[in-house]
Amino acid sequence: MERIIHLNVNSEDYEVIVRPRESLLDVLRNKLNLTGTKKGCNEGDCGACTVIMDGRPVNACLVLAVEAEGQNIMTVEGLAQGPDLHPLQEAFIRYGGFQCGFCTPGMLLSAKALLDENSDPTEDEIRKGISGNLCRCTGYTKIIQSIKEAARTMRSGQVDERMRANE
Amino acid sequence: MEVKCPVCNKQRNSSMKIARHIFGTGDKSHRGWVNSQGVSFTDLLIAQAMEAGNRGFTTLAEIIERVQETA
Amino acid sequence: MNNDKHTVVGKRIPNVDGYEKVTGSAKYTIDMVLPNMLHGKILRSPHPHARIVRIDTRRAEQLPGVKIVLTGKDTLGRKNGIWRSYRELCDEEILCRDKVRYVGDAVATLAATQEDIAEEALSLIDVEYEILPAVFNPLDAMKEGAPEIHDGCERNMNVYRQIEWGDVEEAFEDCDHIREDTFYCSSQAHACLETHCAIASFSHDRKLTLWTSSQSPYYTQVLLSDMLGLREGDIKVLKPHTGGGFGGKLSLDSAQYCTSLLSMKLMRPVKIVLSRAEEFAATKRRTPIHYQLKLGAKRDGTLLAKKVRAITEGGAYTALGGTALYLTGFFSSFPYKYPNFQYDGFRVYTNNEATSACRGFGAPQANFVSESQVDMMAEDLGIDPVEIRRKNGMTPHHEIPDQAVIQSCGLQQCLDAIKKYIRKRGELPPNHGIGVSAYGFMSGGIFNWIDTPYAFSAAMVKINVDGKVDLFTGATDVGQGSNTTLTMICAEELGVHLEDITLHVGDTSVCPVDLGAWGSRQTLMSGNAVKMAAAEAKRQLLEVACYYLKPNIVYDLNIKDHWIHFTERPYRRVSYFDVVKDAIRGKEGNPILGYGHYTPHGKGMVSPAYSFGVQAVEVKVDTETGQVDLVHITTAHECGKVINPIGLEGQVEGASIMAAGWTLTEDMQTRDGKIINDNFRDYKLLLAEDVPKMTLLEVDTYEPEGPYGAKEAGEGLTIPTGAAIANAIYNAVGVRIKDMPITPEKVLRALEKKAAEEKDSEQFVAAASA
Ligand code: FES
Ligand code: FES
Numbered sequence A: 001m002e003r004i005i006h007l008n009v010n011s012e013d014y015e016v017i018v019r020p021r022e023s024l025l026d027v028l029r030n031k032l033n034l035t036g037t038k039k040g041c042n043e044g045d046c047g048a049c050t051v052i053m054d055g056r057p058v059n060a061c062l063v064l065a066v067e068a069e070g071q072n073i074m075t076v077e078g079l080a081q082g083p084d085l086h087p088l089q090e091a092f093i094r095y096g097g098f099q100c101g102f103c104t105p106g107m108l109l110s111a112k113a114l115l116d117e118n119s120d121p122t123e124d125e126i127r128k129g130i131s132g133n134l135c136r137c138t139g140y141t142k143i144i145q146s147i148k149e150a151a152r153t154m155r156s157g158q159v160d161e162r163m164r165a166n167e
Numbered sequence B: 001m002e003v004k005c006p007v008c009n010k011q012r013n014s015s016m017k018i019a020r021h022i023f024g025t026g027d028k029s030h031r032g033w034v035n036s037q038g039v040s041f042t043d044l045l046i047a048q049a050m051e052a053g054n055r056g057f058t059t060l061a062e063i064i065e066r067v068q069e070t071a
Numbered sequence C: 001m002n003n004d005k006h007t008v009v010g011k012r013i014p015n016v017d018g019y020e021k022v023t024g025s026a027k028y029t030i031d032m033v034l035p036n037m038l039h040g041k042i043l044r045s046p047h048p049h050a051r052i053v054r055i056d057t058r059r060a061e062q063l064p065g066v067k068i069v070l071t072g073k074d075t076l077g078r079k080n081g082i083w084r085s086y087r088e089l090c091d092e093e094i095l096c097r098d099k100v101r102y103v104g105d106a107v108a109t110l111a112a113t114q115e116d117i118a119e120e121a122l123s124l125i126d127v128e129y130e131i132l133p134a135v136f137n138p139l140d141a142m143k144e145g146a147p148e149i150h151d152g153c154e155r156n157m158n159v160y161r162q163i164e165w166g167d168v169e170e171a172f173e174d175c176d177h178i179r180e181d182t183f184y185c186s187s188q189a190h191a192c193l194e195t196h197c198a199i200a201s202f203s204h205d206r207k208l209t210l211w212t213s214s215q216s217p218y219y220t221q222v223l224l225s226d227m228l229g230l231r232e233g234d235i236k237v238l239k240p241h242t243g244g245g246f247g248g249k250l251s252l253d254s255a256q257y258c259t260s261l262l263s264m265k266l267m268r269p270v271k272i273v274l275s276r277a278e279e280f281a282a283t284k285r286r287t288p289i290h291y292q293l294k295l296g297a298k299r300d301g302t303l304l305a306k307k308v309r310a311i312t313e314g315g316a317y318t319a320l321g322g323t324a325l326y327l328t329g330f331f332s333s334f335p336y337k338y339p340n341f342q343y344d345g346f347r348v349y350t351n352n353e354a355t356s357a358c359r360g361f362g363a364p365q366a367n368f369v370s371e372s373q374v375d376m377m378a379e380d381l382g383i384d385p386v387e388i389r390r391k392n393g394m395t396p397h398h399e400i401p402d403q404a405v406i407q408s409c410g411l412q413q414c415l416d417a418i419k420k421y422i423r424k425r426g427e428l429p430p431n432h433g434i435g436v437s438a439y440g441f442m443s444g445g446i447f448n449w450i451d452t453p454y455a456f457s458a459a460m461v462k463i464n465v466d467g468k469v470d471l472f473t474g475a476t477d478v479g480q481g482s483n484t485t486l487t488m489i490c491a492e493e494l495g496v497h498l499e500d501i502t503l504h505v506g507d508t509s510v511c512p513v514d515l516g517a518w519g520s521r522q523t524l525m526s527g528n529a530v531k532m533a534a535a536e537a538k539r540q541l542l543e544v545a546c547y548y549l550k551p552n553i554v555y556d557l558n559i560k561d562h563w564i565h566f567t568e569r570p571y572r573r574v575s576y577f578d579v580v581k582d583a584i585r586g587k588e589g590n591p592i593l594g595y596g597h598y599t600p601h602g603k604g605m606v607s608p609a610y611s612f613g614v615q616a617v618e619v620k621v622d623t624e625t626g627q628v629d630l631v632h633i634t635t636a637h638e639c640g641k642v643i644n645p646i647g648l649e650g651q652v653e654g655a656s657i658m659a660a661g662w663t664l665t666e667d668m669q670t671r672d673g674k675i676i677n678d679n680f681r682d683y684k685l686l687l688a689e690d691v692p693k694m695t696l697l698e699v700d701t702y703e704p705e706g707p708y709g710a711k712e713a714g715e716g717l718t719i720p721t722g723a724a725i726a727n728a729i730y731n732a733v734g735v736r737i738k739d740m741p742i743t744p745e746k747v748l749r750a751l752e753k754k755a756a757e758e759k760d761s762e763q764f765v766a767a768a769s770a
C-alpha cells in the first residue's frame, strides 16, 4: 500500500514512496537524508523533530508523511541561505544557545516560527514559544538569550532595509 | 588500650574500631574470620545498616575483646 | 593571575562545533547509515525477577527479513562491569542467560532488514519464564528471607563502604547540640535527548568498528573486548557527536553489546537505537538513597562531629554504583572541616533498573541532606545560615585525613558574594524565601576502575608545514564543550589561533587514551595533557627559533599571533610559519610532534583538585496548591581560572535546572518494578517556562594543579540546588521537606500539618491561660 507523494522541503521538490503510516520525520531522515531534524522520543513530547509546515511549527514525528503532501516544509537544513547563516543560527553560536546540539534544530525552527509571527517577542513569549522543546543540557537560559538577540538583529536588519528603501 | 585485628594485626585503640576495620576491609580472610566466630558477617553488617544504634558492630567488638582476652 | 597575559584562555569563545550543530550537519550516531546495514532490536523482560526456562526464537526467525535472533546462550557468558580488579562486582551479563533481574533486562536480540520488521519479530519470540518473587525496596531486600537477586549474594548486600576520621562517638559527648534526621533522595533519569544507540560493523577481517553515543570510547573499547573476547586493538570505537551523557553513557550498554554480537554473527553492519521507553526502563539512573544523619555542634556553631549512614538502592546490577556509594559518603563531609566524621554506606541490590553515575555522582544527594540539616542546625542554634557555613567552611590547603588534600578553595569568597546578594535582594514578598547551599566537587576522580596502565589523559599535537596544528585527544565532548576548552588550551599554549587547530577526537584508533567524560575530569586532566603536548611541540619550534633570534636562554622566547618573539621585546621576532618549515626540514621532513599526558599523583584518594561554591535559590510557594516556583538562582562558583566563560555559564545554568528538575518534578514512578512514567509526558523535565533568571557571581581563584589554574565546572553545579530549594521553601512557608521529590502534594500536606499543629498549640495556650 505504498504510494508516491510529492513533498516540498526547503523549497525543493521531492518525489518519495511512502507507506501510509510513515511519519514525516522518518521520511525526512531516512528517505531524504535530512538528518538535521532529530528524533528524541517519536511520541510528540520532546520537540527535537520540530519543522515548519506551512508556517506553523509541528512535531514531524506526529505528522504522517502523506499529510505533508503539497505543504511547504522547512527543516534546519533550509535555514541558512548559501554561505549566510540565519540570524538565529548566528546568535545560537555567539551566545551559546546549545551544548550537545541535539535539541538545537528543533529549537531553531520553533524560534523561527515564533519570530515569523512576532518580530519582537518578550522573554515570556519566547519561553512559551519554545515550551514544547526539551533541552537537557542548557537550562534554556542561553537559548532564550540567543533568540532575543537574533530578534534584535533581524529587526535592525529590517530597519536597515527600510531605510535603504527610503533613500 | 591497643586492640589488634585478629586477622591482619592492625592496631587501633578500641575493639569497636577494629570491628569497623574488619567490616571496612571485608576481604575473604576478614569475612571468613567473622563467620568462624559463630556469627554471620553479612547479618551483622545488615543489622548495622537497618537498626538504630550500633548492634551489628558492637557484637563483633565484643567478640574481638573476648578473643583478645583469651589470646 | 593577570588575565591580560592570556590571548585565548578566559575569553568568551563560541563553541568550536557550532557551525555543524546549528546547521543540522552535525552527525550523531542516530543519524548514521552504513551500506548493507541491518536494524536490530532487543527483547526485554516484562518481569522484575524470573528464571528463563526456555526461549523459542523459531517463529521470529521465520519472519521474512529477519536475519538472526540471538540469546544469552550465544554469548561467551561473561559478566560486564567496569571493576576489572573486583570481578565479583562485574555482575551484568547484558544479554541474560538464566535469569532476569529487572523489568527491561535483555533476553534476546535480533537483526532484520527493516526496523519495523525487527520490531514485529520481537513479538514472535516466545520466552517461558518462571516468575520469582521480587523485591523493590533496599530495606526489604536486606531482610532475612528476601529473594536472592544474585546467586550467593547474601541478603542482597552489594557493597559496603566506610569513611572515618577522628572519633565521632567521643566528639558527640562534647557537643552542646545534636540533631538526628532522616532523609530520602529520589532517583532521576539521565534523559539525554539522544537515546543510547550504536552501529557495529564486524567483517571477515575479524575487526570490529563501533559507532556509538558514549562518554568514554576507551571504556567502551575495553569492556567490549572483555565481553566479546577480542583484542582491544581489533575494536575501533568511533564517537560521532553525542546528544548528552550525564553519566548515563559511561557503562557498556545493551545497544553497543547487542549490535556487536549481531554483527559478529552476520558480518554486516547492525544498528540499534533505544526507544525513549527503553531509555527510561533499561539503561541506568541516579541512585536513590536513604540517609540517617547525626550532626553535633558547639553552641557557637562549630560543627564537631558528623555521622552518616546511607542505604543506597542499587537496582539489579553494580554498574558504577560502588563509586556513587563512596562519593556520597565523602561529599557528605563537604564543604566543612569536620574534625570527626564517620560514614557507613550500604549498597543493596533490588529488582529495579540499576543505579549508577548521574551528574554529580552521589554528591547532589549528599548535599541535599547535609545542607538541609546544616540549615536546621543553624536555626536550632540561632545562627545565620551563611555564618554557620563560614565558620566551618573549608579553606585552602585543608587536609582531610587519609582522603584528600585541598589546595585552592574559594568557599569563603563565595559565601561573601552570596551574602552580599541576599542583602541586596532585601525584603522578600510574602511566601517567597531564599535558601542557600554550599558545596564542593572534584575535578576528576583518581579512580582506576578499569585498571588501565595508561595515563588517565593523553594528547598529541602535530604541527604541519603550513602551520596548521592537529590536536589528537581521547577526551569526549558530549555537549559540555570539552572540544572548545581543549582547542583553546592548545591555542593558548602554542601561541596560534583557534582556526589553526584541527581537532581529532572520538576515534580510539588514532586518539591517545583518555578515560573520557565523567567526574568533571576533562578540563583539568585532559587540559593538562593537551597543555603538555602543546608545550612540547612549542619547545621544538623555539629550539629552531633560537638560531634566528639568538636569545640568552630559550625561555626568553614566546609565540603569539604567528610570531616567535622575545617576550620582553616583541618587535624582535621571526615568522612562526618560517620556523615551522625549517623545523620540519631539519627533522628530515617529519612533522613536529608533541605528546602530553596526565595522571594525578600525590593528591589523596579522590581528586587532584576541588571546586567550591555557594548557591542561593529564591522560590515562591503557593500555599493553596503547594506549587513551588523558582524565582531566581544565584550561584557563586569558584572553579579556578575560567577557561571559557560561555562554557562555565552554560554548565551552571544547565546543571542547576537538571538538579531543580530532580528536586521538584522528575518523579520516576514504578509499579512492581515497572517504570510507569517512561515518557516525557509523564516524566517531567523542566521547560523553558519553568526556568528562572539565573545569575553567576564571579569569584577568582587559582588552582596550581590545573591548566592555567582551572578546575571543574560540570557536574559540581548539580550539587547545591536541591538543598537550596528545600531551605528556600522552609524560609518561605516554614515547612521542611526531607523526602524528595518535593511535589506540591508533599508541600501541601506539610502546610496542613503545620497549620494543625499551630492550632493545637494555640488551643493549648488558650486553655492554659484560661
Ligand atoms: S521526536 Fe517528535 S516530539 Fe520527540
Ligand atoms: S543542547 Fe543538549 S539537549 Fe539541548
Ligand SMILES: [Zn+2]
Pocket (backbone or CB within 6 Å): B005, B006, B007, B008, B009, B010, B021, B022, B025, B030
Ligand atoms: Zn585486619
